[in-house]
Every structure is written in structure tokens, then in C-alpha cells.
Amino acid sequence: MSKKTKVNAAILIIGNEILSGRTQDTNTSTIAVWLNSIGVKVEEVRVIPDIEKTIVDTLSYLKITYDYVFTTGGIGPTHDDITAQSVSKTFGIKYEIHKQAFKILEAYYKPGEFNDGRQKMCWMPENANLILNPTSGAPGFNVENVFCLPGVPSILKSMLGGLTNTIVGGEPIKSHTISLRTVESEIANSLTKVQNDNQDVEIGSYPFFHAGKLGVSIVIRSEDQSKIDVCNSQILEFVDAKKIEVVER
Amino acid sequence: MSKKTKVNAAILIIGNEILSGRTQDTNTSTIAVWLNSIGVKVEEVRVIPDIEKTIVDTLSYLKITYDYVFTTGGIGPTHDDITAQSVSKTFGIKYEIHKQAFKILEAYYKPGEFNDGRQKMCWMPENANLILNPTSGAPGFNVENVFCLPGVPSILKSMLGGLTNTIVGGEPIKSHTISLRTVESEIANSLTKVQNDNQDVEIGSYPFFHAGKLGVSIVIRSEDQSKIDVCNSQILEFVDAKKIEVVER
Numbered sequence A, B: 001m002s003k004k005t006k007v008n009a010a011i012l013i014i015g016n017e018i019l020s021g022r023t024q025d026t027n028t029s030t031i032a033v034w035l036n037s038i039g040v041k042v043e044e045v046r047v048i049p050d051i052e053k054t055i056v057d058t059l060s061y062l063k064i065t066y067d068y069v070f071t072t073g074g075i076g077p078t079h080d081d082i083t084a085q086s087v088s089k090t091f092g093i094k095y096e097i098h099k100q101a102f103k104i105l106e107a108y109y110k111p112g113e114f115n116d117g118r119q120k121m122c123w124m125p126e127n128a129n130l131i132l133n134p135t136s137g138a139p140g141f142n143v144e145n146v147f148c149l150p151g152v153p154s155i156l157k158s159m160l161g162g163l164t165n166t167i168v169g170g171e172p173i174k175s176h177t178i179s180l181r182t183v184e185s186e187i188a189n190s191l192t193k194v195q196n197d198n199q200d201v202e203i204g205s206y207p208f209f210h211a212g213k214l215g216v217s218i219v220i221r222s223e224d225q226s227k228i229d230v231c232n233s234q235i236l237e238f239v240d241a242k243k244i245e246v247v248e249r
Helices: A027-037 A052-065 A083-091 A099-108 A116-122 A153-163 A184-197 A225-241 B027-037 B052-065 B083-091 B099-108 B116-122 B153-163 B184-197 B225-241
Strands: A007-014 A040-048 A068-072 A095-097 A123-125 A129-131 A140-143 A146-149 A174-181 A202-210 A213-222 A245-248 B007-014 B040-048 B068-072 B095-097 B123-125 B129-133 B137-143 B146-149 B174-181 B202-210 B213-222 B245-248
Touching: A007 A027, A007 A052, A027 A040, A027 A068, A027 A153, A040 A052, A052 A068, A052 A083, A083 A095, A083 A123, A083 A140, A083 A146, A095 A099, A099 A116, A099 A129, A116 A123, A116 B184, A123 A140, A129 A146, A129 A153, A146 A153, A174 A225, A184 A202, A184 A213, A184 A225, A184 B116, A213 A225, B007 B027, B007 B052, B027 B040, B027 B068, B027 B153, B040 B052, B052 B068, B052 B083, B083 B095, B083 B123, B083 B137, B083 B146, B095 B099, B099 B116, B099 B129, B099 B137, B116 B123, B123 B137, B129 B146, B129 B153, B146 B153, B174 B225, B184 B202, B184 B213, B184 B225, B213 B225
Parallel strands: A007 A040, A007 A068, A068 A146, B007 B040, B007 B068, B068 B146
Antiparallel strands: A040 B040, A095 A123, A129 A140, A140 A146, A174 A213, A174 A245, A202 A213, B095 B123, B129 B137, B137 B146, B174 B213, B174 B245, B202 B213
């Protein structure tokens, strides 16, 4: 992928346990923060069940819509782990034993322990690039712009570092936060004016409740630091005029 | 909506702060657990940015695909709160001051404090049904099968109770969890056999790491308790044969 100014991504969380509410997804935030740091902006997240047709249909759309797609979940040894076969079907690529993955897992387990269930984790789309797993052996994999990671948060985290040089990001997205001791409705009109005057900057307003006190965090995001600085000045100007206490600037 | 056996829903999380990873979404799990308890199964979650066209396009698809759609975020007083106008556009309904919402907020604020920013929270699709907010005054709203809730988790939680009688669920989805002191690859083949023998039951396998020990939780889900019981027996049978320790049954 050649260097672009703006590079985007989608995250696809595969797993009934997130949809049932049994498990709280934390991988979205982990992946999004890491991608931001290398200049990739997450523009959509979807959570879908462990159903092959749904995975294939969703991936087919996401892979042509975004520069990168990151999936989490469904690459373990059990019957509900169907991400690898679904990715093979999405790209029309043979689903087979990946020789390098086989060697890694054969070496990882004790002799005699590399059973059928564990061997399932070597089945991948033909010629997939492996994403190495420093925590628990079983690798993830990458086909074209789709990167498949496990669902267990600690294992997923340990695998991102090895991917950083594979992803070609754009300009890193910078952000600046101003936290105020106020409520949103006190600053809404003034903030709208700043947003209207700076339409290519993303300004978000987020109420918070911390240590018994209400406040609002204003987050300014752009690839261009000078544009952030302009918004920052304009915001601090109306904040001073309104005599609002600044908690963090 | 007439009583059906299976009732499904989608959740639409609206907010740049989730996509940037700045904020960890917890509303999905809150809404999903509540919906399960009243017989509604969440089949898809999407997270999208504060962009009107994206909200309108996504909602237009979700509202005809699922029995219910729940949105979170974007109903506050600031410029990035555009859910109400987007829902109006989705349904082709006039976006205007909602008289009942106006009265609620006028009474909620002290005289002179009900400013323009706060009045923005009364703008809704014409004739929307209000979803009352016992925590902070500003109501959510409902148009046809779309229910719009705020993004702040504690406020959202406080509003679900009032909705319970509005949602017509199907048979409640029952679930049973068996937690084992093992790893997935030890039980994968046996569990696949149970799933194949009971294809209309959802069996999930989730590795966990707790108090320094690895384990696997098997979750069996169905509307029919007797089917859960059959799976449970079949699973405990192979667990006993393999001499695996049961942590929770």
C-alpha cells in the first residue's frame, strides 16, 4: 500500500459472547489506540455472531471499503472458532494446514500433546502471512488487507507490537484535551461556533463525573497540530470569558 | 408488534470517542444483558462516527433488518450530538421542538437556566415517544422500532427499567455455564460432537485466566431448558471420562 495522508480501518469483533453481553469487549479500544498511534483512523466497528455466512458477507464489504480490517476472535481450537475458514471463503482461497504454523505449534507443545484440537489452529487460508503470538504459541494471520487476531485481550495485546511495521499509516492523528469544570449545555453554543469556524478539525464534547464533580472534556483531533492550536485558543478564549475553571489544558 | 418466538435487535453506538479508543464502550453489554432477560437477542452491534449520512444509512438498514434497534449517544446539547436530526431524516419525519420534552426540561432547570444549548435537547422527530430519564432530566425517544438512548452509561442504565414494558420479547433466552479446569484444545473434539448432535442449541467455549489458573467456560444457550439439560449431561459425561475438574456446573 503506497503512503497516503489518510488511512482508515474497520474492526470486526466476531463472537456470540460479546453479543450476549456475557463478555465486555475491550479489544476495540486497544486496537483503536494502537492504530491512532501509527496514523490509522478506525471508522467503523461491527460485532457479529459466529455464523459463517455473516462473517463472509461482512468481511466482503469491509475489505473493499476500508484500507485495513482487523478481526478479533474465532481462531482457537473449538467448533465455534470459524474465522479462518470464513476468511478463506471470503477471498476464495484454499483452507488448509499452514506449514509454518504447524511447525510453530509442534515446537510449542510437548511431544504427544499436539492433538487434533490443537492442529485445528494450523488450518488457515493458503499462503496467509502469520502474525506471531509471543504469549501462547498459536499465531494469527493476514490475507491482503485483513488481519485476524485472537479474542483473548492479553494475547491480542501481545501481538500488536509485531504488526506495527506491517501497517502503513498516514499522518498520525494528534489530539488535545481540555477538561472544564462545567456542564455541556453551558458551552454548547460557543463550542458550535468554534467547530463551524474549523470544519476540518474534529471537536468532541464528553461529559464526565469524577471524584464527585461534574465536568466536560473537549477533545480536538486533527493530523495538523497548528489547526489544533487554533481551536485550542478559540476555546480557551470563551472559557476565560465565561469564567469557567479549567481542570486540564 | 405481535408476540413472536424469536425477537432480535441491533445496537448502534454513535460516537467518535468509541472509535478513537478514548472511551471504552460498556453500553453494549448493559443493553444486551437487559434485552436477553426480556427475550430479545442482540444479533449485531455497530459503532459509527458522528456523521449524519453514516447514521441515516446505517439506521435505514438496521431498522428493516431487526425487530428492534437501540442507539446510544448523540442526544446531548453540543454540536456533535446529531442523533435526533439523523433519526428524523431516516424516517422522513419533521425535526422540531417536542412539547412534552420542553415541559420536562423547563421544570427540571432553575428559572433562567433553560438556555439555547439545553433547549436543543427538546428537538426531536415529530410525535416521538419519550423515554424518561430519572437521572438527569433530558429524555431519550422512540420512533417506530428505534429507541434512542444517551451515551453516558449511568444515565442509560437508569432509563432501561422504564422501557421494559414497551419491548415485546420472545421466549427468554436461557443459558447455563460449566466452568472447567482445562484448556480448550483438550475438549475441542468432544465439544464439537455435542454441538453437532444438538444443532439448534448455541454452545460457546471461552478460555479464562483467573487467580493464576487457566480454565474454560462452556456456555449453553437456548430458549428451551430441556435442550440445555441434554447438552449439559452430554458435556459432563465426557468431562468425567477425561477426569477434568469441574469448577462450576
